[in-house]
Amino acid sequence: MARRYTSNLTWDDVTPEHLFLNRRQLIAGSGAMLGAGLIGGSAQAQEAMEAMEPNTFEEITTYNNFYEFGTGKDDPARNAHTLVTSPWSVEIDGLVDNPGTYSFEDIMSEVEVEERIYRLRCVEAWSMVVPWNGFELADLLNRVGVQDGARYVAFETANRPDEMPGLRSPVLDWPYREGLRLDEAMHPLTIMATGIYGRDIPNQNGAPMRLVVPWKYGYKSIKSIVRISLVEDQPRASWNEYSANEYGFYSNVNPEVDHPRWSQASERRIGGGLFAQRQPTLMFNGYADEVTSLYEGMDLDEFH
Amino acid sequence: MAGAAYGGWLFYLAATGGLGVEPIEALEHAYGKMAIQLILAGLAVTPLRQHLGLNLLCWRRAIGVLAFFFVLAHLLVWALLDVQLISAMWADVVKRPYVTIGMAGFLCLIPLGVTSNNLAVRKIGPVAWRKLHKLAYPAAVLGAVHYVWLAKGFQIEPLIYLAITLALLATRFRTTKARLA
Numbered sequence: 001m002a003r004r005y006t007s008n009l010t011w012d013d014v015t016p017e018h019l020f021l022n023r024r025q026l027i028a029g030s031g032a033m034l035g036a037g038l039i040g041g042s043a044q045a046q047e048a049m050e051a052m053e054p055n056t057f058e059e060i061t062t063y064n065n066f067y068e069f070g071t072g073k074d075d076p077a078r079n080a081h082t083l084v085t086s087p088w089s090v091e092i093d094g095l096v097d098n099p100g101t102y103s104f105e106d107i108m109s110e111v112e113v114e115e116r117i118y119r120l121r122c123v124e125a126w127s128m129v130v131p132w133n134g135f136e137l138a139d140l141l142n143r144v145g146v147q148d149g150a151r152y153v154a155f156e157t158a159n160r161p162d163e164m165p166g167l168r169s170p171v172l173d174w175p176y177r178e179g180l181r182l183d184e185a186m187h188p189l190t191i192m193a194t195g196i197y198g199r200d201i202p203n204q205n206g207a208p209m210r211l212v213v214p215w216k217y218g219y220k221s222i223k224s225i226v227r228i229s230l231v232e233d234q235p236r237a238s239w240n241e242y243s244a245n246e247y248g249f250y251s252n253v254n255p256e257v258d259h260p261r262w263s264q265a266s267e268r269r270i271g272g273g274l275f276a277q278r279q280p281t282l283m284f285n286g287y288a289d290e291v292t293s294l295y296e297g298m299d300l301d302e303f304h
Numbered sequence: 305m306a307g308a309a310y311g312g313w314l315f316y317l318a319a320t321g322g323l324g325v326e327p328i329e330a331l332e333h334a335y336g337k338m339a340i341q342l343i344l345a346g347l348a349v350t351p352l353r354q355h356l357g358l359n360l361l362c363w364r365r366a367i368g369v370l371a372f373f374f375v376l377a378h379l380l381v382w383a384l385l386d387v388q389l390i391s392a393m394w395a396d397v398v399k400r401p402y403v404t405i406g407m408a409g410f411l412c413l414i415p416l417g418v419t420s421n422n423l424a425v426r427k428i429g430p431v432a433w434r435k436l437h438k439l440a441y442p443a444a445v446l447g448a449v450h451y452v453w454l455a456k457g458f459q460i461e462p463l464i465y466l467a468i469t470l471a472l473l474a475t476r477f478r479t480t481k482a483r484l485a
Contacts, residue, residue: 059325071459074324124456126326171457242457261400261454263392274319274327278388 051279054117055128057197059271064204065122066223067171068157068164075166076204082163083224085208094154094229097145104208108194110143111135115198116191116212121253121285123217123239127267132212133195138186146182146230153185154178154235155211156227172238178222179235179249180213181294189214189290192225215287217251248304252295253285257304307342307370311335311377328385335378340451340465342371343444347472355475365420368440372417375410375447402453409446412439441476444469 054060066076069083088104113133121127141153159175161167167174184190193212194201201207206223213220219239229235239247246260255265266278284291295303314334318327323334346367352358387393396403416437418424425433448466455462 055325063325067457071457073326073329126329169458169460171459258399261402263395266392268326268328268386270326273321274331274385276328 052117052119052129054131054197055271057199060128060130060196061202061204063128063270065124065218066166066204066206068166068174068176068224069204070166071169071171077202079165080203080207082165083158083160083203083207084163085203085224088208088226090209090225091227092140092144092229093227094231095147095150096230097147099144102144107140107209111139113194116193118189118212118214119285120212120214120218120221121267121281123219123247123251123259123264125262125264125267125281126270127279127281127285128270130212131197132191132193133198133201134191134193134212136188137190137192137211138188140192140228141186141230149232150230151182152231152233152235153180153182154227154229154231155180155222155225156229157222158224158226172242174238176222176238177236177241178211178220179237180211180220182230183294184213187291187294189287215252215284215291217247217253219247220251250295250300250303252291252300252304253281254283254300254304255281256283257301308373311338311374315377328381332378332381332386335374335381336451339371339374339378340444340447342367342374343440343447344465344468344472346371346440347444347469351472351475368416368437369420372413372420375413376417379410402450405446405453406450409443409450412443412446416440416443441473444473 062077063073064076065073066080069076069079086104089101090104090107091101093099113135115131115133117129117131119127120130137153155178157176158164159167180190191212193206193210194208196202196205201210203224206221206225209225210223211221211225220237234249237247237249239251240249253264258264264281267281268276268278282288314323314331317323318331321327323330346364349360349364349367352360383393387396397407398404416439419428419433419436428436448462448469452462452466
C-alpha cells in the first residue's frame with residue numbers, strides 16, 4: 001500500500017511538461033506555495049523549482065560519505081566496487097510477528113518502488129537533491145508485523161572488512177548502526193532506496209538497499225543494510241556513541257541548533273562550483289509541514 | 305616560485321572541476337594540508353642537519369615563505385568562498401575552538417611572513433630575527449591541533465601530523481637541554 005504520500009495538488013495538468021519531466025513525485029517542503037506559484041508562473045516558483053533540480057548522477061555518485069570505504073569524499077566511489085551486493089539478505093528480528101532472513105528479491109517482490117526527489121542535507125553543511133527510487137519503509141515493517149511493545153527501529157550496515165577496506169580503521173565503533181523512533185520509521189517520507197535516476201543504486205550510495213530519512217542529517221540514512229530490529233528501547237547509533245553532544249539521536253535538520261564545531265544555519269549546495277553562494281538551511285530540511293507534528297512538545301535543542 | 309605556481313594550479317583545477325564536485329572544500333583542504341606539510345618541512349631542516357648531516361638551510365626561508373603563502377590561501381578560501389560573510393567568520397572565530405586556534409596560528413605566522421626578506425633580517429639583526437622566528441613552533445602546534453580537531457570520527461592522518469610536529473619540536477628541546485648541560 002504505497003503512494004500514501006503524494007502532493008495533494010494536481011498541477012500536472014497546468015505545468016508545462018518540461019518542468020515536471022520525471023518529477024511527478026516532487027516533494028518540496030513548501031509544496032503548496034510551489035504548486036500555486038507554478039500556476040502563476042512566478043519567479044519565486046521558478047526559484048523553488050530550480051532549488052529542487054536534482055544533482056547530476058556524477059555529483060551524487062562521486063561525493064559520498066561512506067566511511068566503510070574510506071573517509072575521503074572520493075574514496076567510496078573508488079573503493080566500493082568490492083562490496084558484493086548480490087546475493088543480499090536482511091535479517092529482520094526483535095519485536096516482529098515474522099522474524100527471519102529476507103532475501104533482497106523477496107523484499108522487493110512485495111513492495112512498490114516509486115521515485116522520490118528529496119533534498120539531502122549532510123551534517124557537514126552541504127546538500128544535494130537526489131532522485132531516489134525506493135519503497136516506503138512502512139510497507140516492509142507492516143509486512144513483517146510490528147508487535148505492540150516495539151518503540152524503535154534499529155539498523156545495521158554490512159560489516160565485511162574484506163570487502164570494505166575502511167573497516168580496518170577504527171574511525172567509528174563498527175558495524176555502523178542507526179536508529180529511528182517507530183513513528184519516524186513509519187512516516188510516509190521515510191523510504192528504503194534501491195535506485196537513483198532509475199538505475200540500481202551504486203555501491204558507494206549504499207547498495208543494494210539504504211534508508212532515506214530526508215528531514216534528518218544524512219548520516220541517519222544508513223547504507224547497505226543487513227539487519228533491521230524492532231526494539232523497545234532507544235537503540236545504539238554510531239555517531240551518537242562517538243560524540244553525543246555533536247550527533248544527537250534525533251539529528252533532525254535544524255538551522256537553529258549548531259553543531260558544536262560549526263554553524264548549521266546555512267549550507268553549500270553541491271554542484272554550484274567554486275563561487276557558489278551559501279544557502280539558508282531550512283527547518284527539518286524543508287519538510288516541516290510533514291514532520292513537525294512528530295516532535296510536538298519536545299525541546300528540539302535538548303533532543304537534537 | 306614553483307610552489308606558488310602549484311597553488312595557482314590547484315585553484316585552476318578547482319575552478320574547472322578538476323578537484324571534484326565540491327571544489328570549495330577540496331581547495332580549502334588542499335591548501336591547508338600543503339601548508340602544514342611545508343611548516344613541517346621547515347621544522348625538519350635543523351634536525352636533518354644536526355642528526356643526518358643534510359644541509360638544507362639555504363632552502364628554509366623559501367619553505368617558510370611558501371608555507372605562509374599556503375596558510376594565507378587556505379584562510380582566504382575559507383573566508384571568501386566558504387563562509388562568505390564577515391559576521392559569520394567572526395562568529396566562527398569566537399565560537400569554534402578549532403577555527404580560533406587556526407586563526408591564532410595564522411597570527412603567529414604574520415610577523416614571520418613580513419620579516420622574511422633580507423632588509424628585515426638586517427634591520428632586526430640575526431639574533432633577534434631567529435628568536436622571532438621561533439614563533440613557527442607554536443604556529444606548527446596550533447596548525448596540527450586545528451587539523452586534528454576538525455576531523456570527524458577517529459582519524460589517523462591528522463594525528464600523524466600532530467605526532468610529527470611534536471617529534472620535530474622535541475628534537476629541539478632535547479638539543480637545547482644538552483647544550484645547557
